[in-house]
Amino acid sequence: MLTTKLAKFCLSIAAVLTIPAFSNAQQMESHIGNLNGHSDAGKQLYFRYCWGCHGFRGDGDGENGPYLNILPRNFVAATFKCRSTPTGNLPTDEDLYNSLVRGLNNSNMPSWIALSSQQRADLVAFIKTFSPRWKNEKASDTIAVPAETPVTVESIKHGQELFQKLECWKCHGQEGRGDGPSAATLTDSNDQPIRPYNFTAGSRFKCGATNQDLYKIFMTGLDGTPMPSFADVIKPNDAWDLVHFLRTLQVAHNSPELTLWKSTKEGAEQVASKTVHGTPTGSGIK
Amino acid sequence: MYERWPHTVKKRIVWAASTFGLGILLLAIVLGDTRSVNASPLPTAGVRALPAFARKYGMPCSSCHEVWPKLSPFGQSFKDNGYQMMNDRDAPIFQQPAYWPVTFRITPIWHRESTNKIAVDNPAGPVGNQMEAQVTTHGFDWTGLDFHTAGTLAKNISFYVLPSSDNTGAFHFESVWARFDNLLGSSWLNVKVGKFELDNLLSEKRILTLSTNGGLYQNYHFQPIGENTGIFRFGLGDNQDGVEVMGHSKDDRTRYSVSLLSSNDGQPGLPSSRGYNTFVTASRAFQAGSFGVQRVGAFGYFGQAPTYFQYNQTAVTVVGQDINGNNVTSTATNPVLGTGVGNKGFYRVGFIGMWYVKKLDVTTMYFHGSDSAFLGTNTPANSPTGLPIGAQAPTWNGGLFETHYNLNPQLVLFNRYELIRMSQQAFGPNSANPSPSNLGNIDALTFGYRYYPFISSRAGFAFHNEFAVVRQRGVSPVNSLDVTGSSLLVGFDFAF
Numbered sequence: 001m002l003t004t005k006l007a008k009f010c011l012s013i014a015a016v017l018t019i020p021a022f023s024n025a026q027q028m029e030s031h032i033g034n035l036n037g038h039s040d041a042g043k044q045l046y047f048r049y050c051w052g053c054h055g056f057r058g059d060g061d062g063e064n065g066p067y068l069n070i071l072p073r074n075f076v077a078a079t080f081k082c083r084s085t086p087t088g089n090l091p092t093d094e095d096l097y098n099s100l101v102r103g104l105n106n107s108n109m110p111s112w113i114a115l116s117s118q119q120r121a122d123l124v125a126f127i128k129t130f131s132p133r134w135k136n137e138k139a140s141d142t143i144a145v146p147a148e149t150p151v152t153v154e155s156i157k158h159g160q161e162l163f164q165k166l167e168c169w170k171c172h173g174q175e176g177r178g179d180g181p182s183a184a185t186l187t188d189s190n191d192q193p194i195r196p197y198n199f200t201a202g203s204r205f206k207c208g209a210t211n212q213d214l215y216k217i218f219m220t221g222l223d224g225t226p227m228p229s230f231a232d233v234i235k236p237n238d239a240w241d242l243v244h245f246l247r248t249l250q251v252a253h254n255s256p257e258l259t260l261w262k263s264t265k266e267g268a269e270q271v272a273s274k275t276v277h278g279t280p281t282g283s284g285i286k
Numbered sequence: 287m288y289e290r291w292p293h294t295v296k297k298r299i300v301w302a303a304s305t306f307g308l309g310i311l312l313l314a315i316v317l318g319d320t321r322s323v324n325a326s327p328l329p330t331a332g333v334r335a336l337p338a339f340a341r342k343y344g345m346p347c348s349s350c351h352e353v354w355p356k357l358s359p360f361g362q363s364f365k366d367n368g369y370q371m372m373n374d375r376d377a378p379i380f381q382q383p384a385y386w387p388v389t390f391r392i393t394p395i396w397h398r399e400s401t402n403k404i405a406v407d408n409p410a411g412p413v414g415n416q417m418e419a420q421v422t423t424h425g426f427d428w429t430g431l432d433f434h435t436a437g438t439l440a441k442n443i444s445f446y447v448l449p450s451s452d453n454t455g456a457f458h459f460e461s462v463w464a465r466f467d468n469l470l471g472s473s474w475l476n477v478k479v480g481k482f483e484l485d486n487l488l489s490e491k492r493i494l495t496l497s498t499n500g501g502l503y504q505n506y507h508f509q510p511i512g513e514n515t516g517i518f519r520f521g522l523g524d525n526q527d528g529v530e531v532m533g534h535s536k537d538d539r540t541r542y543s544v545s546l547l548s549s550n551d552g553q554p555g556l557p558s559s560r561g562y563n564t565f566v567t568a569s570r571a572f573q574a575g576s577f578g579v580q581r582v583g584a585f586g587y588f589g590q591a592p593t594y595f596q597y598n599q600t601a602v603t604v605v606g607q608d609i610n611g612n613n614v615t616s617t618a619t620n621p622v623l624g625t626g627v628g629n630k631g632f633y634r635v636g637f638i639g640m641w642y643v644k645k646l647d648v649t650t651m652y653f654h655g656s657d658s659a660f661l662g663t664n665t666p667a668n669s670p671t672g673l674p675i676g677a678q679a680p681t682w683n684g685g686l687f688e689t690h691y692n693l694n695p696q697l698v699l700f701n702r703y704e705l706i707r708m709s710q711q712a713f714g715p716n717s718a719n720p721s722p723s724n725l726g727n728i729d730a731l732t733f734g735y736r737y738y739p740f741i742s743s744r745a746g747f748a749f750h751n752e753f754a755v756v757r758q759r760g761v762s763p764v765n766s767l768d769v770t771g772s773s774l775l776v777g778f779d780f781a782f
Contacts, residue, residue: 041576048695049360052346052743064344064743103373108344110371113537114363116573202374 028134030093030124035117037093042126045119053108058130060190070107071190078131079189081222082207087229089140090133096124098208105204143219143231145212149240151257153264159245162238166230171196175274176249189224196227199249200274214243249274337781338389339364340743342381342437343371348695348741352647354748354781355492356690359571359579363538368444368467368476369437377441387437393750395777398424399498402770403762418764428453429496429777432460442467446482459554461525474533481527481552485543485567487583487638488649490523494690494700497773500732500754503686504704505636505653510680510712511726511761513657514664517558517626518591522634525552526565539579542568549589549629559626563589569638578642586635592626594666628667630658636684645692653684653706662712676717681710682726695741701733727759736779745782750775 030037046054055062058075065072073080082099083091100120103111112120128134149155163169171186173179176199188194197205207217219239221229234242247257248267251274261267340347347354350361357365370376378385400422408417430453436446444467450460463480483491488503495501506523509515528547534540549561569583600619608614636653659665662680665673688702706728711721734752755772762769 044694048348048358049345052340052349053344067344103371106374108371108373108375110343110364110373112360114358114360114579116579118573118576119578204374 026129026135028125028128030097030121030128032094032097032117032121032124035121037118037121037123037125039122039125039129041119042122042124043129045115045123046126049112049115050123058127064108068108069192070194071188071192072108074190075127075130077189077224078133079224081224083220083223084142084145084216085140085220086143086231087221087223090137092139092142093121093124093128096127097121100124102208104206106202106206143216144236145215145219146236146240148211148215148243149237151244151260153260153267155241155244156248156257156261156267157245158238159241159243162234162242163245166233166242171226172199176200176246186226188226194225199246200251203250203253211240211243211247214246215239218242337743337745338387338434338436339369342385342387344743346741346743347738347746352690352692353494353695353698353736353738354746356494357489357492359538363534366476366532366534366538366541367473368442368465369446370442370444370467374441376438378438387435389434389781390431391434391779391781392431393429393496393777393779394426395428395496395750395775396424396426397497397776398422398772398774400772403765403767405763416764418762418767424774431455439464446480472533473536476532478530478532479528481525482530483525484522484545484565484587485530485532485541486522486585487567487569487581487640488651488686488688491525494698494736495702495732495734495752495754496750496777496779497732497752497754497775499730499756499771499773500702500734500752500775504706504728504730504756505651505684505686508655508682508684508706508726508728510657510662510682510708511721512664512712513661513680517593517595518632518657518661519551520589520591520632521551522587526563527552528562539571540569541583542566547589549591555623557623559592559629560624561590561592561626561629563587574642577644578647580642581640583638584636585638586633588631588633590629590631591661593628593630593660593664594626594668595621596625596627597622628660630660630667632657632661647690647692649686649688651684651686653686654682655684656681657712659712674713674717676714676720677712678710678714680708680712682706682708696738697735699733699735702731704728704730722760725760728756730754730756734775746780748779750777750779 026039028039051062053062053064053068053072054060054075055065055072060072060074062072078090080091080095080099082104083089083095085091085095097120099109100112100115100123103109112123115123169180170182171178171180173183173196178196178198180196183196186194186196203209205213205217207213207222217227219229219231221227230239244257247255248261248271250258251271258271262271337347339350348358350358350364352358364371400420402420403418404421405416406419406421407413408415411417431451433449434446435448436444438444444465446461446463448459448461449457451457459481461480461482463478463482465476465478467476469475469477483489486506490503490506493501493503503523507521509520526545526547527550528545530543530545532541532543534542543566545565547563547565548556549563550556550558565585565587567583567585569581571579571581574580598619599622600617602615602617604613605616606614632655634653634655636651638649638651641648641650657680659673659677659679660667663674663677665677684704684706686702686704689700691699693699706726708724708726711723711725713719713721732752732754734750737749739747739749752775753773755770757768757770759768760766
C-alpha cells in the first residue's frame, strides 16, 4: 500500500513538473508579419501566464473562471469577439495577436504588451491548438476597411439617423449609456448576462480604440455576443457616418467628432445633457 | 487496518523526514564543513510577492513573477503602472466589497550559521584577553513577518503599506507610500511620495535568496571598514524616504526615475540631518529574437551625510543614593537628533544588464562607490586639525553575476557571485597607519533552488534550499585576518 502511495506521489510530482504536458499535443504555427510563432514555445508561456483564467484545456474553465463576471474566452469553442473577418469565421493570427497587445478593456484580460512580439506570436500559435477548427476550416479573408470619410456635421447627423434606423438604441440606449430597453435581457454564448457598451463612460472599446476598430466592430459583429454584424445592412460610407456619430456619444473622450458636434447648438445641448457632474466615482470616469 | 496504522505512520514519518533532509544532505555532502562568519540575524527587509494582487486580478503568481518574488517583464509593467492592469477595472469599486488587499509572508526554516573568527574570551589568558574562534550553530527558526497591503485607492492612485517585523515580532514600517499614476494622461509622469524602495532594476526586496549571508546584495550595503555607521549609514538596498518621479513607455521598454530623498537612510523621525540626496536611474529593454526581452540600465545615487552633530544634550539622571543620603547621578551626553551638520558627499553609480536566453537569465552589474575622506576617516568637518595626514576618499568597485535557470514556472535554480574590491583606502599609503590595500574586500557566493509545489492565484508556497558563503578581508576582531561566514538554509516560504 505504501509503495502504491509512494508511486502515486512520485507520479504527481512528475506531473506537476511537467504541467505543460497537459496541453494538446498538436503543433500549430502563427504568422504575423515577419513573425512566425510556434506552439511549443507558446505552450510554456500559456502555462505561465494564461491558464489561471483560460484553464488547462483552454476551455475558459481556469481556477478563476467562476469569479470573473465576463467569463474567460473558451479557446476550444474558438468563438472570438475581436476579428477582422466576417461573422462566424475564425479570426486571423493578427487579430489574436492584436488582442494580446491591446487587452480587452473592461474585462480581466490585460494587455500583454510587456511580452516580446515573438512571445505573443508563440502564444497565438498555441491558442490555436485547442480547437480543431483551426485545422479544419479554411482561413477567411479579412473585411475591407475603406478610407474614412470626412467628419462633418452632416455625417454625424446621418449617423444619428442610422443609430435610430438600425435600432442600436434598443441595446445601447438613446444616449448610448448601455441601458436600452433590451439591455437587461441580453446574454452571451455562455448564457451569461452581458451589458451593452456604455459609450458615455468609456474611451476605449474591447476591440480597439480607433475609428477603424469601431468600424470593424459593427461590420464584423462581436461573435459570441448579441452584437451582430451589419455588413449586409449598411454601406461603407454609412458605416463611417455611424462611427462619427458614435464618437459624439463618448462625452468623456475628446475626439474631433465630439469637438465638431459640440460646436453646433444642437450638439452642445446634447453633450451637456449627457455630461455628469459631481463627485467622481472610483472609476474616475463619470 | 487498525494494527497496521502505527507502522504506516512510522514509515510516513521516516519518509517525510528523509525528504525534508534530502536538500540539506545534498548541500552538506558537497560543501562539507565550510567555514563562515556573520552572526547577524536573518534578513528581515520586506520581500515582495503579493497573492493579494493575484486574488484581485485572478491571475497566477507566475504571470507577474518569473518565480516569486522576482518579477517577470509583465509584472514589472504592472508595477510600473501603479499596480494596475490598465483595463479600466483597477479601481477598488470594481472589486467585491469584501476584498481586502492584504498579504502576509513568513518562512519557517532550519539553518546553519558558521563564522570562522569570532572574538571570544581566551580561557588560558587573564580576564579580558580575547582570542578568535570558529562559531557554528544550527537549528530550527523562522524569518521575519511581512504584512503587505497594496493596490489602488482609485484609478491612478496607488498605495503600499508594509509593516514588517524581525523574527522577534518587533515591527517597523518597511514601506509607506502613495503614488499618483499617469499624470496628465501620460505613463511618463508618475509621482510617488513616502518611504519606498529605490527603483533598483535588481531589486533587493525581490531577492530570491533568504539566508543570513546570502539574503542581501553585498554591493548595495557595503561601506568601507572604519566608517562610523552611527552618523553615516547608507544602503542602496534600503528603502528611503522621499519623492520619486518615474516614467515609462507604454510597453515598459524604456524607464526612468528621479528621486529626492532625505539623507537618513529611510529611518523614521529625521534622526540624522537635514540633508537631501538624489537617486537617478534609467533603463532600456530590447528584444533579441526568440531569446526574450533584454534590459540594460544605469543608476546613480548622489548623497551627503553629516560628519558631526551641531548640538549635544547632556542629561543628568539620579540612579540612587549613597550611604549619606546624597543622590548618585549618571551623566550622559547625546547628540540632538536631526542636527547633523558638516555634510560631506558620497556617491554610488553602476551599470546593470539583465540578459535572457530562454529559460536562463543572467543579471550582471558593475558597481562603483566613493565616500568623502571626512566620512571615510570619521573626521568632523569642523575639526581644527583637518583631515589626518594621508587621508583620502575611500573608493571601491564591485560586481555581481547572478543566474537563474527557470526549468519551468515551478522550479528555479539560482546562483550569485559578488565581489567588492577597494581601489583606495581612507587611510592611504602616506598615512601614519595605512590600511592594507585589500582591507574590506568581499567575495560572496550563493546558490540553491526554489521549488513551488503548486501555483495558483490564491497563495504562494516554495520549498527553499540555499547555501551562501561570504569572505571579507582583514576584518577579524582580534588579529585582523580574513573572516568567512557561511549559511545553509532550508525553509518553507509561504505567502497568502
